[in-house]
Amino acid sequence: MNFLAAIGRVVLRFLxxxxxxxxxxxxxxSHCVRPPIFPRLIGRQMIDIxxxxxxxxxxxxxxxxMVLALQSYTGFSRFNAESAIANVVVLSLTRELGxxxxxxxxxxxxxxxxxxxxxxxxVTEQIxxxxxxxxxxxxxxxxxxxxxxxxxxxxxxxxxxxxxVFGGYIVAVYKxxxxxxxxxxxxxxxxxxxxxxxxxxxxxxxxxxxxxxxxYNGFNSKGGAQGVGAATTNAVVSSSILILVFNYMITxxxxxx
Amino acid sequence: MSQSPKIHLKDIQKSFGPKDxxxxxxxxxxxxxxxxxxxxxxxxKSVLLKCILGILTADSGTVAVDGTDVTKIEANDRDDINKxxxxxxxxxxxxxxxxxxENIAFGLIQGNNMKRDDxxxxxxxxxxxxxxxxxxxxxxxxxxxxxxxxxxxxARAIAGSPxxxxxxxxxxxxxxxxxxxxxxxxxxxxxxxxxxxxSITHDMASARKIGDRIAMLYxxxxxxxGAADDVDQSGNPYVDQFVHGRADGPxxxxxxx
Numbered sequence: 284m285n286f287l288a289a290i291g292r293v294v295l296r297f298l299x300x301x302x303x304x305x306x307x308x309x310x311x312x313s314h315c316v317r318p319p320i321f322p323r324l325i326g327r328q329m330i331d332i333x334x335x336x337x338x339x340x341x342x343x344x345x346x347x348x349m350v351l352a353l354q355s356y357t358g359f360s361r362f363n364a365e366s367a368i369a370n371v372v373v374l375s376l377t378r379e380l381g382x383x384x385x386x387x388x389x390x391x392x393x394x395x396x397x398x399x400x401x402x403x404x405x406v407t408e409q410i411x412x413x414x415x416x417x418x419x420x421x422x423x424x425x426x427x428x429x430x431x432x433x434x435x436x437x438x439x440x441x442x443x444x445x446x447x448v449f450g451g452y453i454v455a456v457y458k459x460x461x462x463x464x465x466x467x468x469x470x471x472x473x474x475x476x477x478x479x480x481x482x483x484x485x486x487x488x489x490x491x492x493x494x495x496x497x498x499y500n501g502f503n504s505k506g507g508a509q510g511v512g513a514a515t516t517n518a519v520v521s522s523s524i525l526i527l528v529f530n531y532m533i534t535x536x537x538x539x540x
Numbered sequence: 541m542s543q544s545p546k547i548h549l550k551d552i553q554k555s556f557g558p559k560d561x562x563x564x565x566x567x568x569x570x571x572x573x574x575x576x577x578x579x580x581x582x583x584x585k586s587v588l589l590k591c592i593l594g595i596l597t598a599d600s601g602t603v604a605v606d607g608t609d610v611t612k613i614e615a616n617d618r619d620d621i622n623k624x625x626x627x628x629x630x631x632x633x634x635x636x637x638x639x640x641x642e643n644i645a646f647g648l649i650q651g652n653n654m655k656r657d658d659x660x661x662x663x664x665x666x667x668x669x670x671x672x673x674x675x676x677x678x679x680x681x682x683x684x685x686x687x688x689x690x691x692x693x694x695a696r697a698i699a700g701s702p703x704x705x706x707x708x709x710x711x712x713x714x715x716x717x718x719x720x721x722x723x724x725x726x727x728x729x730x731x732x733x734x735x736x737x738x739s740i741t742h743d744m745a746s747a748r749k750i751g752d753r754i755a756m757l758y759x760x761x762x763x764x765x766g767a768a769d770d771v772d773q774s775g776n777p778y779v780d781q782f783v784h785g786r787a788d789g790p791x792x793x794x795x796x797x
Contacts, residue, residue: 400637404635407631407633408629408630408631408633409633409634409635409636411590411593411595411629411633412627412629412633412634412635414593414594414595414622415593415595415622415625415626415627416622416646416647416650416651416696416700417619417622417623417647417650417651417652418646418647418650418651419615419619423650
């Protein structure tokens, strides 16, 4: 009987959390589309998410492109299929590695920072202070972050795709001795708009997930420093897992046929 | 009391899980009156304030402001009611990402749609009312001492010319001299502007100085309400023990042995 009660408690707790999360998401999204919108706050978040994440995303992309070219060469040279390297690099980057790696890097950088900032505001009563100053916390804190995440991740991924392909080009041309013109021609010939578009759609979804999980965990943090720490960890872990899950689901949606 | 009370609390109940925090609170605060609620730590004083402010929702009961039951109003009307309120939080709850003057002007800009320049001028003027120079306006909250943060919090609370101000432990964490300075400022601001004030504290010196009436909260109920001058002759053993800070008496601290 105790065992059943324990299962019941777990299920109830899960459903409570699910309901709480759903309500939070719906409220936050409704504030994203209802005026007033705060362009200044959205702009600040866009700079924070987009501009300041460029170095880490760029470095990740360039080394991913380089190692991809190197590893593909090791494998493909055994079958005399070196000409497919450019194709593998560009497709892997635009369809999968660009959005996923950028998403994971931004989840670590931005998701953690959002959860920590909003969590600290929660435990120091700054969010309560917003309410007493006739300012809706969803509109002021959450909506700008969601909108910025949704808009900036695709831009970051587009840049990451270009830098990643450039990384593959460097290794192919300067280390493996490929003809630069042929490599670029191979890259462009096999690339289709859907490859890039699917990556950008993924990026938009990942950006929304990162901002949502960062805000949700921060907004609901409790206690002091320990609570904020837990919120930060939960934000990064949950958004990373959701990125991988949604990556599969979107891939299935675009390319399963 | 011929006119209707500014704040009318009737049978307020609030529980967190199995714990009843407020258990039938009844209190009227007249216009221009200053009422102080005293009580030990964890007796629900802050919860009472948050129920009035709408940060927490009471499980049952009536919270009426100027005769309007604010527990039954829409979100937009809540914003209008909140414009009547000012709040000094226990820890200041200043927004640490913006400067001091922006903190004070926050409610004016976001809540009242005042122009930024006008709000800045008013914020700096309010800063001088709480005994700080206009230069302090340029600093960020982290550059201020505890006493200065309380003063800035007070300036933010009164900047929008509220009709009602709530003070949550206004002197906690301050040395006795700074505590008295804050008490004087509260008395001056409240009396000069004819503001209705509801404060919570366990600092008896503060309660005596800023309150016209004092109410004691114990086990979720107001067990005594009377004039501030009568608190030493209340005839209530609980109030007597609390006022004189004695370990022996009917109030037993919940200690783990």
